[in-house]
Amino acid sequence: MQPVYEPQKIEVKWQKRWTDSKVFEVEKDPSKPKFYVLEMYPYPSGKLHLGHLRNYTIGDTFARYKRMKGFNVLYPMGYDSFGLPAEIAAIKKGTPPEVTTRANIASIKADQKRIGFSYDWRREVSSIEEKYYKWNQWMFLKMYERGLAYRKESLVNWCPGCNSVLANEQVINGKCWRCKTDVEPKFLSQWFFKIREYADELLSGLDSLNWPEKVKIMQRNWIGRSEGTTVDFQVEGTDQTLSIFTTRVDTIFGVTFMTMAAEHPWCKDWVKGTEYEEEYNEFYQEVLKQDRYERMSEETEKKGVFLGKYAINPLNGDKIPIYAGNFVIYDYGAGAVMAVPAHDQRDFEFAKKYNIPIKVVIQPFDGFKLNGEKMSRAFVEDGILDNSGEFSGMENRSAIKAIAAKLQEIKKGGPTVNYKIRDWLISRQRYWGTPIPIIYCEKCGIVPVPYTELPVKLPNDAVFGKSGNPLEHSPTFMNVSCPKCGGKARRETDTMDTFVDSSWYFFRYTSPFSEDVPYEKDDVEYWAPVDQYIGGIEHAILHLLYARFFTKVSRDLGLHSIDEPFKALLTQGMINKAHPYCEYCDKFLPAAFDKDGKWEGDYDPETQTCNTCGKKYILKSAKMSKSLGNTVSPKGIIEEFGADTARFFMMHGANPEKELEWSDANCSSDHKILTRIWQLLTQSVNEFREIPDVYDEFIRFRLNRMVKIVTENYEQMLIRDALNEIISFAEILRSYAAIHPLKSLYEEAKEKLILMLAPIVPHMCEELWQIHGHSEMIALASWPKYDSELISPEIEKHWLCYDNVVEDIKNIQKILKNTAKEVKIIIAADWKNEFMQKMLKEVLDGKNFGVLMKIAMSNADWKPYGKMVKGFIQKLSRNPGKYSVPFKSQIDEYNFLKENSILLERELGMKIQVFQEEKAEDKKKSQALPGKPAIILQ
């Protein structure tokens, strides 16, 4: 009896066998090629969602494929388990963060196991474990020793929602990346990692990576390398020098004022006790109050106040007034800019507002002379230097180099490279993170915790819900004695950004049990770098930049010799779902239910109307989100159809990098497809053939072609394309099964089909593999090879010709309403074959109609068919690509179709006769072309 497809049963069974037999547990083995597949480890927020399911299914499919290809595959999983949500839960519900977190990990892990991912679970890493975060602290101390970790007071991003500061990378459009609250500027003393020190290498390293270009561009822009010149402006009456950065040093003779960031500490000093103090203070307060990102917007009016000081232009000695302005960024460059109103639009507007002179120093190439007083906007294009001392008359591009050289010569600056990226602020005023291993001693100041005292553990007596960091309310944590002098001291209460945790976890996987070092060098150097990393685009800058930085730092600490952590990166597409959208209100209509399950959405599903305006809504693709209420739970799919269907849907819906549209209909149809394949592969064939048949050749051709295409697609992670090829071969195999197949070939085809599917639907394939008599698991079976001789372009052409004949016959049958019972196939005359082959060459050679006719008519064999020849040449020259000659000669074509007429009869259920044109009598015979025989239905 044919076994029934029972996913719930077989899936759990095979999951247990995989665990029991430890098939996915790997050790380093220098004799085998390694492959490291990794998905971004999740924040355990409770439940696995479809995005996770997709991410891990992509990775698991690829890992399983690489394993079958003979690689020693490292494929681990872990949890990015520190972070704010657990702490918020502690404040709201009183449950300690650790309890919430561990419960969430257990829940998400159970879901992952039920889907059957092939992780080496022994290597699980969780950042909340002391044995893990100890090494965060160790790294911090190493970086502190090297000056790569430092504490500084500066203007930072404060998120009132999280009650903590954020790194620049974590501020998206002025809002917190996590909770979307508007961030505020604050002056605070905080810990930083000196990522700028590595800016150049982080930039150049991108070139070697097999990453999406988009992500590389985003990182390049973020790092923001800019070549320019530093110019030292002495501040008159002080010993201070403003070393400003400019990319337009060619305009230096046109500087008529300087602008400082209002926050710059010098501003306050300069105005102290002067007539400018009051005005400045007012201005400063206004700037501070302004929303930081509103202030940055280009529309905001440019404002400033004079500070009562002057700077000296190092090249011409001009005395230039210094202003504080609201548009200068404090932590880019020197926090001050030289202003050239004639050649910079922003400076121009500022100068107009405050009546500052406009001095033209670059004149257009076209000879038109600009006049500073009459200009209505700045002239920012290239031109010839004017009013610029010894540089006047120079073309401005070359003047940049000349002036920079001059500045260098007189020791007032010179060529400089500047970066937009700022150091990584890692302090967080939160409990649930890695404590920063620093002690503040009343006498000794900042004292690092000795290595022997690591880890600095999180205390159990922290109180949640009070204002500020819970660690401040833990006396056992706070109060310590100084490791140096033994005196009274207190601990740093800031914890580290959780992005520190995720910056090296991929190395820990390679060496999860090491105790004296973060990871063993041997292990890392065997397994790393990650060969294929898979995750969301949202980390294009954040995690992917920090991890690269950490890799370079740890390399320089001698921990390993790897430059880049992730060789190849795949960013998976979003998951969307068609959702009600009101065109009149111009918004998506959220779905919602109240506590008792009563409908509370913004639309009426019965009448398909919008609740606001009452008009009909349309369905539009929307990103799955809690706020729209259009999420789908993987659990539901697994309960209804099984894990393999869930996986199959994820892989079949779209290629990994593309957006995937969720649809219930597609999901159940995918389950049908799987069930059909199961039936095909488990049905018994009653009668086999002994004698080979032409159809066997066709099957052999399609089988080998399928293996080739599928292999190539898997290799490029085009899993959907691979799957489509598999499905279409399954249909061919079904028709083969129906015609008493050759036993050996049929079995071979079935097994290869199972092998091709195994990475995607592993449980079903293990079961099928066993049903086919294998005692070894398919998880470790080897990937089949294909015979490229069987899929030569020539053979492909032959079968294409066959397909065309079938299609043509079906076409005519359709028109005749299936009344014909017999088919005559007439193969084009031999001269036509030769004619087409030769003339095709001439046409592609670019000869025109007249010449072609002359050539053809000079051939005695073709001359008798003058009229026909003319028609052919006309057709040929219109589009030669449409005509190909699949067979060497008429007789080859005849034999091929004659042999395959049995197949045609089977496929079409009609009697087939094949003739040569020369021996046929029907009028239509003249229509026959090589590879396209004339067809007559009767």
Next chain:
RNA sequence: GCGGGGAUAAUCAAGUCUGGUCCACGAUGCUGGACUUAGGAUCCAGUGCAUAGCGCCGCGAGGGUUCGAAGCCCUCUCCCCGCACCA
């Protein structure tokens, strides 16, 4: 504003790099049929127009290159994403 990616049949979506059996993969939906008491089950077929097949139309709009364009080039329209006073 700058940078990147798109627009393909009723819908989702492949093909675009490397122009030529593309009368555009695959799936959904729809239509018809088979099996049926019935089916939202299963299976088969069809799904631009024309037609005893070889033709025509068609890949956002318009133009161009070519023997030949969904693909290459130019112009335009619209959509998405990232950055955004960076001196």
